[in-house]
Amino acid sequence: EPExxxxxxxxxxxxxQEVILRCVPISNHLYFYWYRQILxxxxxxxxxxxxxxxxxxxxxxxxxxxxxxxxxxxFTLKIRSxxxxxxxxxxxxxxxxxxxxxxxxxxTRLTVV
Amino acid sequence: RKEVExxxxxxxxxxxxxxxxxxxxxxxxxxxxxxxxxxxxxEPKLLMSVYSSGNEDGRFTAQLNRAxxxxxxxxxxxxxxxSATYLCxxxxxxxxxxxxxxxxxxxxxx
Numbered sequence: 001e002p003e004x005x006x007x008x009x010x011x012x013x014x015x016x017q018e019v020i021l022r023c024v025p026i027s028n029h030l031y032f033y034w035y036r037q038i039l040x041x042x043x044x045x046x047x048x049x050x051x052x053x054x055x056x057x058x059x060x061x062x063x064x065x066x067x068x069x070x071x072x073x074x075f076t077l078k079i080r081s082x083x084x085x086x087x088x089x090x091x092x093x094x095x096x097x098x099x100x101x102x103x104x105x106x107x108t109r110l111t112v113v
Numbered sequence: 114r115k116e117v118e119x120x121x122x123x124x125x126x127x128x129x130x131x132x133x134x135x136x137x138x139x140x141x142x143x144x145x146x147x148x149x150x151x152x153x154x155x156e157p158k159l160l161m162s163v164y165s166s167g168n169e170d171g172r173f174t175a176q177l178n179r180a181x182x183x184x185x186x187x188x189x190x191x192x193x194x195x196s197a198t199y200l201c202x203x204x205x206x207x208x209x210x211x212x213x214x215x216x217x218x219x220x221x222x223x
Contacts, residue, residue: 046208091157
């Protein structure tokens with residue numbers, strides 16, 4: 001079964017540092033997403049990406065965040081200057097026709113110290 | 114008011130029992146409804162979509178009540194492997210995002 005691959009599985013970073021979270025969506029999917037889940041809380045939408053541009057973003061997705069699809073396969077989330085409250089599980093997802101057919105990656109656990 | 118509200122539980126049930134729980138959503142423009150399952154520290158996985166007429170997938174039955182804006186999930190003949198957090202998920206038409214509830218925890222005991 002096709003899957004969404006995320007790397008790394010766990011990242012520890014110092015406050016103020018930049019991090020890049022990487023995702024390889026399913027190859028024939030057209031819609032790409034980032035969600036996050038702070039420990040013990042609900043899954044929250046960050047951003048959706050379609051046709052090489054952001055299609056929607058949440059209030060959480062401020063100027064510290066950016067997304068990119070640098071080549072035909074990778075989809076990245078960059079946090080420019082991490083804060084303690086950015087500590088969370090970050091899930092990448094892709095779909096062939098939103099909102100159906102969503103597949104989530106196994107997540108990157110980001111710990112900001 | 115939260116977009117999607119769920120009873121957090123936990124629901125502790127013996128193997129073989131039936132367990133049911135609901136979720137309510139606030140946006141009447143919501144068009145697509147799903148139940149996802151999440152195991153501890155893992156990604157959400159689609160359990161089933163929820164259709165207006167209600168639908169069944171094996172031991173799982175989902176119902177949608179648009180008038181009252183709630184969705185339900187019923188699990189029959191519970192297995193130990195059904196222990197998980199069940200996430201109610203809603204999408205508004207022409208919107209790209211999914212809105213998640215905080216989840217209902219189910220623990221099935223032997």
